[in-house]
Amino acid sequence: MELFNNGEEVAVKKLHQMLWIDDEQFKNELNNLMMVQHKNIVRLVGYCYHTSQIVVEYKGNHVSASVVERAICLEYVQGGSLDNQLSAEPCRLDWDTCYKIIKGICEGLHYLHNDDTPIYHLDLKPANILLDKDMAAKIADFGLSRLFYSKQTYMTQSQDIKGTRGYMPPEYINRQKISPKFDVFSLGVIIIQIMAGKEGYYSFPYSPQKEFIKNVRENWRTKEQATMSPHASEEVNTCIKIALKCVEDDRTRRPTIAQIVNELSNIGVAKVHPFSGRTS
Template identity: 50%
Template sequence: MNLPGHGSLESILQDPSAKPLALQLQELKDITNNFSKDRQLGKGGFGIVYKGLLPNGEAVAVKDLIMSQFQGKQFKREVDNLMKVQHKNIVRFLGYCYESSHQYIEYEATHVFAESPKMLLCFEFVANGSLDKHINEESCGFDWHTRYKIIKGICHGLHYLHEECQPHGSVIHLDLKPENILLDNCMVPKIADFGISKFFCDQKLETRATSAIGSLGYMAPEYISGNIVSKMADIYSLGVIIMQIITGRRVDVTSCEDIVEPVRLGFNC
């Protein structure tokens, strides 16, 4: 017998054209065994990802966002951007949950009921994990055909974000790195984690952010020094990733040389 809500998640997995769903917190608790540690797939700066198991045996990924990093406006922005994208090289967005409860807590020598919001995102489960787990000195352990396939897939996904996802706009990822590229059973890459991405409308070429947020070693020099946001910021990150896939060398963020090295080697943005 299926628990309430699970049928909708099961059906959306069977229909590639189905739109993402509004999900209930309880059903996400049920499929992740109440967000147990043995279901954790990974943890990043913006949240913890859990494996969710549906009654029919299929798996999904549930991202529990960290409240100190993700407030309501940021959560809405990520959902807005995820709603705009659907491509074989972008991780599929299945649904979202935004629920609040009230907890009885101690505050200034008394007790109050404090609102405790919960923000979660649900995605397709990608079996081979993130690209960073496969990068090593043996050139990722992949043959040249597989490495080329991964690079080509990332390029297709990024081109879709920049040129094709909206008739008069584009999505700038701003945190493209191996940890945010997932590999499925057939080693097809899927770009993930749109937590700091920005949407450009009307073919806008660039803008300035209030501050540069991202991952050192993958951030473009003009983004670090001048907070300039453009498609070229993602292209710079792509160049770093391509070098890592080819050489099997990881980015050493302890050295500022790594930040400018792709430009010196010919990945001039």
């Protein structure tokens, strides 16, 4: 953490040397991220880079080489990462706080996806969700993010899989396909880990879905000491059902982030057209 002259606290992250990224590409990507302004996304303050000359040995000779060091400056978020709140058991936070975090992640992701030139995060995981002093969620670490010029599906050229195992969807692992449903899959994993714990996430594929949903509901009712309101109970039920749809192996069966945000906003409201069916 560093302090600007104006008193603003910022986090400084030094980037690994990226020989395949030239300065113009680096600046363009950062400029795109600097335009991202949303309460559930960590704000990019700026960046800096420094070029120095070093002498290295190459094939028995000493040669001069340029080394570029890059760093990005981000708003400082006091509450640490969501990962610190998770364990084998359901999240240690109360349900209202958990729901606030889940909704915040969804709204931040919706902002990234809902544009003519959407940004796909591609490394959404609890370690990349930061919490501020009020426990509001902020999506961070756009090191693997991509800005696209449409919402269609893309095929990566590289066979080198980049991301975090467990949060990457099967169509990317097996066929290197990238679409908005990549982040939706990661979102589903995160919600299940919040609601059922990390052990619960790894065990849910072996439980009948109805039984798993029932167990999650009962665990939260017990955790909240049987004082959970009908509204909160509906939030629990809706969130776990959404999460299970998000981690469908068939990406066309996963909802879009817009459908998810709409479903959350409809909690407590009579639903005429809940999301269903296949989407690309």
